[in-house]
Amino acid sequence: MAEVRLVDIEKKYGNFLAVPKQSLTIHDGEFLVLLGPSGCGKTTTMRMIAGLEDITSGDIMIKGERINDKPPKDRDIAMVFQNYGLYPHMTVRQNIEYPLKLRGMPKADRKDRVRETAEKVELDALLERRPSELSGGQRQRVALARAIVRTPSIFLMDEPLSNLDAKLRVTMRAELKHLHHELGVTTVYVTHDQMEAMTLANRVAVMREGKIVQLDTPKKIYAEPADLFVAGFIGSPSMNLIDGAVKDGVFRADGVEVPVDLADHDGVVLGIRPEELDITQDPGAAISGKLYALELTGESTLVTLRNGPSSVCARGHADFEADIDSPCHLAPKEGARIHLFDRATGERLL
Amino acid sequence: MKDRLLPYWLLIPAFIIVLATTIYPLAYSFITSFRAWDLTKSRRPEGFVGLDNYIYAASESQFLNSLWVTFIFVITSVILTVILAMALALLLRRKGPMHTFTRIILILPFAMSPALIGVSYRFMFNPEFGVIANGLGAVFPALQGVPWLADPQLAMGILVLTDVWHWTPYMTFMCLGGLASIPRETEEAARIDGASNLRIIFGIILPQMRGVILVMAVLKTIFALKMFDQVVTLTGGGPGTSTETLAYFIFNVGFRWFDMGYASALAWILTAIMMFISIWYVRMLLSERKMATA
Known part of the structure; x- marks a missing residue:
């Protein structure tokens, strides 16, 4: 069982607090x-989990064992880097083989394992090339192959x-999803692309200023x-956020009047997704x-x-046509989710 | 039409200066190398002797000795400088106030004049009052009173030491530049893959530094081949002719024995060696560039 637990981990660079104290459990196979x-x-x-960055305080547990002082190679992890981290002086075969070689696997076994892994990521025809002779997508596959070849307990990406x-990203996304389904290895994936997060994750931890502000399934985070930060960050196009106030059960802003179930409150931000407007x-x-x-x-x-300073976006039919600057009206769909946030604190009110 | 010619007219002064200071002396010395010219007898080159000066060099023991001395000097100083520079760069590449401070003071030896370095080391290795000679004698009593610069092997060792001391800082900076261009991820990936520190250095970093190390080695070789200043001020080519490098021997032939024809031939032999290395260097640079853009 490869469960990863971060217990009150904190990271400081001098006086700068990069990651304030926080805990997180990543379930086996998640x-x-x-x-x-x-x-x-x-x-x-992620680098603290990998052992590439010391933690200032707290504990990291992998499979129930405290691994704070273990070097990266003893943590049973594999990592895929943003810039691939391939060894430029080695061929694709040597790149994939390297972790096995370092772990003393016999040559014949290494050869078989490299071939199997290369087939899995469709690299078998490129084994004798060097990274400089590969495209970005192929390089990324080599990095993946090098990570999966020694069947680690945890993938860090x-x-x-x-x-x-953009096109290759969509293809590779599907391949990553399939690979995770096939291998079932616990995976921690870092991205700033909410589309990647939504499509790949079992759970998403949305972070801001070092803190996890929401940890939940993609569906729940979206819904x-x-x-306010998560609301604006997740979704493409992002959620409409309109500044206003609630009085007598109605949210009001310039050109906006929406009945809501909230007591009178100044400084309210109403959020509604474009696809929930007609x-x-x-x-x-x-x-x-x-x-x-x-x-x-x-x-x-x-x-x-x-209308005034605020703009609102709606997703309409592909055939919709109208003149720019003509009057336009939008209404929340039946059963649409209306979100209300406190403007000052960003907290969810409804 | 006038406008088209103007750039060429403007270039003429620079061309004349280059011609007068570089091309003319080179051509003059090349022609002189095929002539007999004893400066004590004639103010101008005398008759053509064909390849006699070059043929004589091939069999003259002092020239062959200077070639051998130069060879030993180049090999040891290049290898030691490159290894030391690489090691220092690996130690200094981290960021931090101490590292930055060390990097700054490291440039000082390179800023010193080679002649001054020779004089300083001559004093420091003086068996009676030299600070290094006395220091070594205090730590290792067996080394008390060792005539450092009077022993052929030790004198060569000290000559190499001064050159390594002079050049290591500059080469360290070249290594630091090379190390900075290696993506951090390759090293981290190796660490996660299970490589030890030594394996990371020899298996991941050094192969990626191949181009920089080659360039360093070639540059250092070219400079070591021209070793002259420290020989003059530190050993005077001695004891005997044990530290008489080719450049120093050429100086002796030309300005002590006044045999300008022979000295010119020797100078052209040294130039040919350096041109050969330079051409190899340029070819290597081009192929490295091709590899980098592949």
Whole structure:
């Protein structure tokens, strides 16, 4: 059982607190994604698990054993780096073989294992090439092969897809998902791309300023963001966040009037996802303004309307057409989830 | 039309200066190498002697000795400098105030004049009052009164030492530059894969430093081949001719024995050796660049 537990771990660089005290349990076989903007401490957290970064205080437990003082090689982990971390002077075969060689595996066994692994990631035809002769996607596959070849208990992946182009990223994402399904190895994955997090993870830990602000399934995080930061960070296009106030059971802002189940409250931010808004001709609709932009995405059209400083985006039918600056009205769909947050603290109110 | 020619007109002064200071002396010495010219008898080169100066060099024992001395000096100083520089760079590549401070003071030996280094070491290895000679004698009594610069092997050792001391800082900076270009991830990946520190150095870092090390070795070889200043001020080529490098021997032939024809031939032999190494160096640089962009 390869469960990873972080118990009150903290990381300081001099006086700078990079990761404040926090705990996290990653279950056996789970695909956990650490998600957050640049500088939020997600890579530092992963590097502490890997043993590449000392922890200032707290404990890291792998399979129930405290591994704080164990060097990286004794933690039974494999890591895939953002820049692949391949050995440029070695061929693909030598790159994949290297961890086995270091662990003293006999040559014949090594050969078989390298062949099997290369087949798994479709690299068998490229074994004699050097990394400089490979494309980005192929390099990433070599890095993956090197990680899986010695069947570690835990995979650590530090933004492994961020150097690939958008199309290749989608392909590799599916391959990673399939690989995890096939191997069932506990995986910790760091990314700032919420789409990657949503598609790959069993659970997502959203991080901000070193702290985990929400830890839950992708579905739950999308449906019930814990605070204003998570609400704005998850989703593409992101959730509409409208500044206003609640009075007499109605949220009010410029051109917006939405009935809500909340006591009077100033400084409220209303959140609603674009796909939960309908475009309507009704001038009395909850949200009104002028059409600001139309963006065809293929399967739908993103309709942005503006009223004063705030803009609201809705996902409409791909055939939707209207003139820019013409009056436009939006209404929450039947059963739409309306989120309310406190503007000052960011906390969820409803 | 005038505008098109203007750049060429503007280049003419620089061209004349280069011609006068480089091309003319080179051509003059090349022609002189095929002539007899005893400076004590004639102010101008005398008759053509064909390849006689070069043929004579091939059989003259003092020239062959200087070639051998130069060979020993180049090999030892290049190997020691490169190894020391690499080791120092590995120690100094981490960030920190002590590392930065050490990196700054490390440049001092390279800033010193080679002639001054020779004089300083001559004093420091003086058996009577030299600080190093006395220090070594105090720590190891067997070394008391050792005539450091009067022994052929020790004198060569000290000559190499001064050169290594002079060049190691610069080479260390070259190594630091090379190390900085190695992605941190390869080293970390090796650490996770299970490599020990020594294995990371020899199996991961050094292979990636191959290009830098080659460039360092070639550059150091070219400079070591020209070793002159420290020989003059430290050993004077002695004891006997045990530290008489090729550059120093050429100086002796030309300006002590005044045989300018022979000295010119010897200078061109040294130039040919250095040109051969330089061409190899350029070819290697080009192939490294090709590898880097592959």
